[in-house]
Structure formats: structure tokens, C-alpha cells
Amino acid sequence: MKKNILIVDDSESIRELVGNSLENAGYFVLKGINGKDGVEVLRSFDDNVSLIITDLFMPEMDGIDLIREVRKDSIYKFVPILMLTTESQAEKKLEGKKAGATGWMVKPFEEGKLLRIVKKVIG
Amino acid sequence: MENLHNIYLEEAEDLFSKIEESLLLLEKAPDDSSLIAEVFRSMHTLKGSSSMYGSNKVADFVHNLETIYDRVRGREIDLSQPIIDATFRSLDHLKKIVQSPDIPDPIDAKYHEKLTAEILGLLDESEGTDKIITRAKGTKKKTFLISFTPDKDIFINGTNPILLVDELAELGASQVFSYMEKGLSSKTFDPKKCYTSWDILLVADDDVNPIKDVFIFVEETSKIAVDKVFDGNLLSLPEFTSQLPPVDLKGKRLTLKNIQNFISKIPKEVLERQEEENQIMEVEVTEEVVTEETQKTHGSEESITSIRVSSDKLDELMNQVSELVTTQAGLSMYSENNFDPVLNAIADNVEKLSRQLRDIAFEMTLIQISNLFRRFNRVTRDISNQLGKAVKFVTEGGDTELDKKIIDSLADPLMHLIRNSLDHGIESREERVKKGKPEKGTIKLSSYYSGAKVYIQIEDDGRGIDAAKIREKAITNRLISKDDKLSEKEIFDLIFVPGFSLAKSVTDISGRGVGMDVVKKNILDIRGDISVESKIGEGTKITLGLPLTLSVIDGLLVKVQETSFIVPLVDIKKCFEIKRDELSNDFNELIKLEDDKIPYLDLRKEFLIKNEDVPEKASIILLENENNRIAVCVDSIVGEYQAVLKPVGKYYRNQEFVSGATILGDGSIALVLDAYKIIARKIVKQKKSA
Numbered sequence: 100m101k102k103n104i105l106i107v108d109d110s111e112s113i114r115e116l117v118g119n120s121l122e123n124a125g126y127f128v129l130k131g132i133n134g135k136d137g138v139e140v141l142r143s144f145d146d147n148v149s150l151i152i153t154d155l156f157m158p159e160m161d162g163i164d165l166i167r168e169v170r171k172d173s174i175y176k177f178v179p180i181l182m183l184t185t186e187s188q189a190e191k192k193l194e195g196k197k198a199g200a201t202g203w204m205v206k207p208f209e210e211g212k213l214l215r216i217v218k219k220v221i222g
Numbered sequence: 223m224e225n226l227h228n229i230y231l232e233e234a235e236d237l238f239s240k241i242e243e244s245l246l247l248l249e250k251a252p253d254d255s256s257l258i259a260e261v262f263r264s265m266h267t268l269k270g271s272s273s274m275y276g277s278n279k280v281a282d283f284v285h286n287l288e289t290i291y292d293r294v295r296g297r298e299i300d301l302s303q304p305i306i307d308a309t310f311r312s313l314d315h316l317k318k319i320v321q322s323p324d325i326p327d328p329i330d331a332k333y334h335e336k337l338t339a340e341i342l343g344l345l346d347e348s349e350g351t352d353k354i355i356t357r358a359k360g361t362k363k364k365t366f367l368i369s370f371t372p373d374k375d376i377f378i379n380g381t382n383p384i385l386l387v388d389e390l391a392e393l394g395a396s397q398v399f400s401y402m403e404k405g406l407s408s409k410t411f412d413p414k415k416c417y418t419s420w421d422i423l424l425v426a427d428d429d430v431n432p433i434k435d436v437f438i439f440v441e442e443t444s445k446i447a448v449d450k451v452f453d454g455n456l457l458s459l460p461e462f463t464s465q466l467p468p469v470d471l472k473g474k475r476l477t478l479k480n481i482q483n484f485i486s487k488i489p490k491e492v493l494e495r496q497e498e499e500n501q502i503m504e505v506e507v508t509e510e511v512v513t514e515e516t517q518k519t520h521g522s523e524e525s526i527t528s529i530r531v532s533s534d535k536l537d538e539l540m541n542q543v544s545e546l547v548t549t550q551a552g553l554s555m556y557s558e559n560n561f562d563p564v565l566n567a568i569a570d571n572v573e574k575l576s577r578q579l580r581d582i583a584f585e586m587t588l589i590q591i592s593n594l595f596r597r598f599n600r601v602t603r604d605i606s607n608q609l610g611k612a613v614k615f616v617t618e619g620g621d622t623e624l625d626k627k628i629i630d631s632l633a634d635p636l637m638h639l640i641r642n643s644l645d646h647g648i649e650s651r652e653e654r655v656k657k658g659k660p661e662k663g664t665i666k667l668s669s670y671y672s673g674a675k676v677y678i679q680i681e682d683d684g685r686g687i688d689a690a691k692i693r694e695k696a697i698t699n700r701l702i703s704k705d706d707k708l709s710e711k712e713i714f715d716l717i718f719v720p721g722f723s724l725a726k727s728v729t730d731i732s733g734r735g736v737g738m739d740v741v742k743k744n745i746l747d748i749r750g751d752i753s754v755e756s757k758i759g760e761g762t763k764i765t766l767g768l769p770l771t772l773s774v775i776d777g778l779l780v781k782v783q784e785t786s787f788i789v790p791l792v793d794i795k796k797c798f799e800i801k802r803d804e805l806s807n808d809f810n811e812l813i814k815l816e817d818d819k820i821p822y823l824d825l826r827k828e829f830l831i832k833n834e835d836v837p838e839k840a841s842i843i844l845l846e847n848e849n850n851r852i853a854v855c856v857d858s859i860v861g862e863y864q865a866v867l868k869p870v871g872k873y874y875r876n877q878e879f880v881s882g883a884t885i886l887g888d889g890s891i892a893l894v895l896d897a898y899k900i901i902a903r904k905i906v907k908q909k910k911s912a
Contacts, residue, residue: 109267110233110267110270110271111229111232111233111530112226112229112230112233112271112274112275113270113271113274115226115229116226116274116275119226154270156263156266156267158263176378177377177378177380178380179380179381179382180380185266185269185270185273201380201381201382202381202385206270206273206274207273207274207281208274216385219382219384219385219388220380220382220385
């Protein structure tokens with residue numbers, strides 16, 4: 100069965116770009132347009148999400164709050180979460196880490212790198 | 223990829239108009255922190271997606287802009303007019319260069335440089351404390367020993383330690399040693415825990431930070447030690463690597479002492495040569511540390527529950543639904559003629575369902591007019607600046623929804639009307655003050671529903687249109703004669719006559735002779751109408767009446783002999799039944815209805831339908847459009863009919879009655895009458911004969 104990956108970003112073009120790469124690599128991609136929406140999508144798939152990739156800076160609910168919200172729920176304790184950042188924002192990374200993120204990727208990234216990292220995290 | 227790029231362009235377009243809208247509001251309220259945050263966030267998103275879509279020039283450009291707004295947001299600088307102006311110019315420039323991000327045009331490239339310099343200049347002025355210059359510690363390769371003993375519970379937050387080790391390996395040449403905890407048995411083994419640890423010899427740049435960064439997520443719970451063991455690349459020396467122990471899960475861990483011991487056994491001259499090879503020029507690097515966002519933007523926007531669908535798909539859907547409606551009409555007709563109660567019930571249901579389906583599909587093709595309005599917001603600002611006039615631009619009813627095709631074809635005429643208002647309507651500041659009007663003129667663009675139509679109004683409080691002047695000019699242009707008696711409304715309508723322009727001097731903004739007649743033609747093309755009201759000294763109001771959609775109309779199906787016609791319901795005022803004799807003796811083509819004499823049009827005559835078996839009774843349909851009335855004479859009225867409008871083809875382009883055709887349920891064709899054209903033609907005729 101395909102693994103589900105949730106990508107949360109307020110930029111449609113990023114969602115599509117990342118989504119397309121992952122779909123071509125054989126994953127099933129779910130999309131959320133902001134933190135709040137992302138959490139809703141995640142919950143509607145119960146525990147069938149293998150990885151969450153989230154932007155940090157979004158309206159409604161930002162990435163850090165999304166991570167906090169997700170980690171609150173015991174069934175999502177072990178879901179890997181990758182953060183997308185535009186520049187290496189050290190403090191944001193730390194905040195995300197404290198909230199429970201697994202790792203991060205700095206935009207811009209190449210498709211190859213994205214797939215390598217995703218593969219490393221969820222195989 | 224092509225498709226993705228289009229999404230990027232669309233998104234960029236959206237972001238541009240969002241930023242513009244916020245900026246225009248910010249001009250009025252420069253302290254609104256939520257607006258500033260909005261601008262910043264949009265720029266941030268734009269930068270992120272631009273960098274991903276490979277246009278670094280765009281991304282870098284936006285980055286600089288973003289930095290300015292970051293400082294504004296952090297209250298380090300005020301949002302000054304120069305900044306806003308520069309941003310507007312930058313947006314215009316960005317709109318151009320997102321299309322071709324390499325900026326092939328040398329003029330654009332030059333402008334790009336100029337704007338970049340200007341923005342950097344603004345940044346320098348606001349230079350804060352966050353720009354620091356760091357001297358990189360050179361790029362000499364060093365060898366590090368990293369020992370990593372993860373916390374046993376490391377798996378719990380989804381971290382895969384192998385990933386971290388791999389990430390280290392990406393930093394440079396490496397040798398990895400892994401170990402398993404001793405004394406594990408199948409009884410004590412817990413699959414949820416991590417029993418592995420690592421020692422890594424890594425050759426990397428002389429900076430421990432990237433290495434430590436790898437462990438940023440686990441450093442609190444795991445044991446991590448990073449030590450520089452040698453100023454050079456040890457792993458390239460066979461004298462060193464030959465001393466390393468074999469990789470053994472149960473082996474002893476490497477220590478600093480081990481390594482130093484190995485190094486001491488390497489001949490000195492080998493070590494010196496290695497150091498020389500590593501001499502690389504030191505470089506100075508300017509690094510900008512981006513300030514962290516301190517403010518959290520709280521969501522005030524409503525959650526978005528919409529999806530983006532390509533308009534082609536929607537058109538296709540509409541087309542299919544149209545066909546369905548046509549087919550359903552056939553079914554209904556057949557069922558009415560065959561008295562089968564079961565069939566009748568089914569046909570009724572299908573009719574109801576397809577009508578609902580049609581309505582939903584139709585609603586999907588509607589878009590809010592606010593996007594269009596927003597565009598004019600910007601235009602008004604630019605033009606009024608150019609003309610040196612102070613203008614307040616107000617919009618109302620931006621949530622009014624219209625067919626996308628209509629909105630698209632409204633852009634040009636509305637633009638022209640607004641330019642006219644700005645150029646000719648609104649007076650200069652001095653003139654306004656002299657007249658006792660507020661210094662700032664107002665242009666109001668509003669939109670509302672009424673009946674089956676949407677009305678769009680452009681209202682200004684400028685000098686108004688002088689009916690006497692129009693009359694004068696029309697006489698000198700020989701459009702009317704001196705003795706013609708025209709109502710005020712008729713006089714205003716003259717401005718729509720081709721070649722009629724009131725502007726005394728031709729300016730950049732308007733008055734190039736092609737004008738209101740083109741506007742009127744554009745509006746007529748989308749089955750709309752246009753009217754003018756004006757009072758000298760008080761202002762002008764132009765009203766556009768538009769249909770909601772272009773593809774489906776509600777009409778009345780009528781018959782002349784065996785030929786069917788559709789009359790749009792919106793234009794029908796009343797229907798009467800008369801005796802045919804009442805018409806035949808009238809040479810003026812006027813019919814007396816409700817104590818009023820109204821010109822009439824006999825379809826039998828106009829369409830040259832044979833005068834055989836003419837029924838004694840005839841039906842009169844009274845059409846009304848803009849206070850003009852005309853009666854249309856037909857044999858009989860069949861009933862209401864929803865017509866899916868199809869174009870009639872180029873041979874019929876110049877005819878005067880018909881706006882399209884539709885296919886009836888039985889497969890025959892009915893022409894759809896264009897009330898506006900009929901009235902216009904008849905009235906011209908009346909005037910000529912009068």
C-alpha cells in the first residue's frame with residue numbers, strides 16, 4: 100500500500116511541486132493549506148499518515164503550532180514531522196524541535212534531496 | 223512541470239494583488255500592524271515559491287523587499303511614502319519578470335538593477351543591528367571525531383538516528399563505526415528502544431556548527447561529543463587509516479586518545495605535506511542574519527474551503543450540462559404529448575434535477591467581481607497621482623458574482639469609464655476648493671443585483687456633463703439638427719455615438735476619439751446596456767446593466783406559423799392577445815396598447831414567413847428596455863423555455879434582430895431575439911420617418 104504523506108503549506112505552488120515529486124515517487128499525498136487545515140486533514144486520516152511536511156510561516160495556524168497540536172494527540176506521537184523553512188532560521192528550528200519536529204529542509208531544495216530525505220525518514 | 227509553473231504564476235498573481243490591496247489600505251493607515259503582517263507574509267510566500275521554481279533573481283529581489291517589511295513589522299522603521307512607492311514599482315516590475323525570470327530584455331534588466339539598488343538604498347537607510355559581517359574561518363579541511371550515543375527513547379518522536387549519521391556523511395569524507403550495546407538478550411530487548419551508538423571520523427570545513435546542527439534535535443537527550451582531532455584530512459592518509467580498527471558492532475569505542483595515538487605514529491613529513499596541501503585562501507563572507515519573527519500573526523481570515531479548477535474544465539461542464547438541459551427539454555416535450563403518468567412523473571423529476579444541476583454548474587462559473595475592482599483601485603491611484611488630483615476610490619458590492627466571461631470583457635470598458643471620470647469628471651484640487659467641494663474627489667464603483675440582472679455603477683462627484691455642450695457639439699458634428707428636440711437622456715446617449723468625444727485636449731489618459739462608442743459596443747456584446755445620468759457641478763453616474771450569464775437564458779417560446787423564436791424573459795413587460803385585423807390597416811406600425819401608442823414589429827413580415835392560414839388571433843409581446851418600448855407580434859405563445867444560447871455563425875453576424883439560436887427539444891432550431899437591437903432599430907426608423 101502507498102504511504103500517505105501530508106504536506107502543509109499556504110503556497111499552492113509549493114504544495115503542488117512537493118506533492119508532484121512525492122506522487123511520482125509512489126507516495127500518496129495529502130495537502131493542507133494552513134496549520135489548521137493540515138490538522139483537520141491529518142485527523143480525517145486517523146493514523147494512516149506516515150509523514151508530515153510542514154511550512155513554518157502560514158496564516159491561521161503556523162507550522163510550530165501545528166507540530167504542537169499534532170504531538171498533543173497520542174496517536175501522532177511517532178509520526179515524523181519535517182519542517183520547511185525559507186532560510187536557515189536557527190531559532191525557529193529550535194522552537195520546532197522543542198515542539199516535536201523530526202527534522203527540517205531549507206527551501207529551495209531539489210527534488211532529489213527531498214526524496215532522499217523522505218526516504219530516509221519513512222523508507 | 224508546465225502546469226506547475228502555471229500554478230506558480232497564478233499564485234504570484236494572487237499574491238501581487240493581495241499585496242497591492244494591503245498597500246493601498248496601508249497608505250491610509252500606515253500603522254495597521256495586521257496589514258503589514260499580511261504584506262510581509264505574502265512576500266514571504268512569494269519568495270519561497272519563487273526560489274523553488276528556479277527564479278533566483280525574483281527570489282532575491284523579493285527577499286530585499288521582504289526585509290524592508292520585516293523591519294517595518296518590527297517597528298524598526300516607519301512605512302514611509304518612498305517605501306510604498308518603491309514597492310508599487312517593484313510589484314509592476316515583478317509582474318513582468320515572473321513571466322521570464324532570467325530577464326532577457328536588457329531594458330528590463332537595467333531597470334531591475336536600478337530598482338534593486340533603490341531598495342537596497344532604502345534598506346541601508348534603515349540599517350539596523352541585524353546586519354553583521356562575519357569572517358569565515360577559512361575553508362581548510364579539518365578532521366573531527368564525533369561520538370554519538372543516542373538516547374534509548376530516540377525513536378519516540380520519530381527520529382531515525384541513521385538519518386543523522388547519513389546527514390553527517392554529507393558534510394564530507396567520513397568513516398563510521400557503529401556499536402551495539404553489550405549484554406542484550408532476547409528477553410531484555412525492547413524493539414522500541416535504540417541500542418546502537420556511533421563514532422564518526424569526519425573531514426569537513428573548520429566549523430563545528432554545521433556538525434552540531436545535525437544533532438540539534440537530539441542534543442538534549444543524547445550524548446554527543448564533537449572534537450577536532452587534526453588540522454587536515456586524516457582519512458586521505460593511508461598511514462592513518464591502516465591503523466583504524468575494523469568495524470565491529472561489539473568492538474571498543476574510539477576515544478580522542480586512540481586517535482592521537484594513531485597520529486603520533488604517522489611520519490612527520492607526511493603530516494607536514496598534508497598541511498601544506500590544505501592551504502586555501504581565506505575568504506571574507508558577508509552574511510546577513512535575518513531577524514526572527516517576534517510577532518505571531520493570529521488568523522483573522524476565514525478558513526478557505528475552496529478549490530481551484532481550471533476554467534476549461536468548468537466550460538466543459540457547462541457545455542455538458544447545456545446538452546443535458548436540451549435533451550431533458552426533449553424528454554419533457556415528449557412526455558407532455560404522451561399521456562403516460564409514469565413517464566410524466568419521471569420527466570418532471572428529470573426536469574427538476576437538471577434545472578438544479580444547471581443552477582449549481584452555473585454558480586460554479588461565477589466569480590466575484592472584487593478582483594476586477596481591486597485592479598481599478600490601483601489604476602485610480604496611479605492616474606490620479608499622474609494628474610495631480612486627489613481622489614478617493616470607493617468600491618461597494620465586490621462580492622457580487624458574475625460569469626467569468628462577462629467579468630473578463632468588463633475590464634476594458636470599466637477602465638475607460640474610470641479614466642474618463644478621473645480625467646474629465648473630477649476637477650483639480652484648486653477648482654474643487656473654489657467650488658466649495660471637498661478637496662478630495664470621490665469615485666465610487668459599486669455593483670448590485672436587481673432582478674435577473676447585475677448592475678455596475680461608476681459614480682463621481684466631479685463637474686458633471688453639460689448637456690448643452692453635448693448638444694452644441696452634436697450639431698456642429700452634424701449628428702443632430704438644430705431643430706431636433708431631444709430629452710436630456712437622449713442627449714447623454716449621444717456621447718456613445720462613434721467619433722464623439724468631449725475632451726477639449728487629447729491627454730494621455732482619455733479622449734483619443736475612440737471612446738464611449740467602443741465602451742457601448744463592448745457592453746452590448748455581453749448583452750448589457752449602459753446609461754448615463756449627470757448633473758452639472760454635482761457629478762456623473764454611469765450604470766451598466768448586465769446579464770448574470772451568457773450561456774443560458776430564460777425565454778418565452780413563441781411561434782409564427784411553424785417557426786419558433788425565443789424572446790428573453792428579462793425584456794418582456796407584458797403579453798396581450800389581439801385580433802390580427804387590428805394590425806393590418808395600420809401604416810404607421812403603431813399599435814394602441816394600454817392607452818399608449820407603441821411601435822410594433824410583425825415577425826411574420828420581418829422574417830418573410832408565408833401568409834398562409836394566418837390565424838385570426840395574434841399575440842403581442844411588449845418589450846421594454848431602458849424605458850423604450852416595442853411590441854412584437856407573433857402567432858402564438860408556447861410557454862417559458864430555458865434556452866442554451868449558441869452563436870448563429872458568421873453569416874448572420876450583421877443581422878439586426880437575433881442574438882443567437884438554440885436547439886429545441888425536438889431538434890428544431892429557434893432563433894433568440896435580441897430585444898435591445900430590435901428596439902434600437904425600430905426607434906431609429908421611427909425618428910427617420912418622423
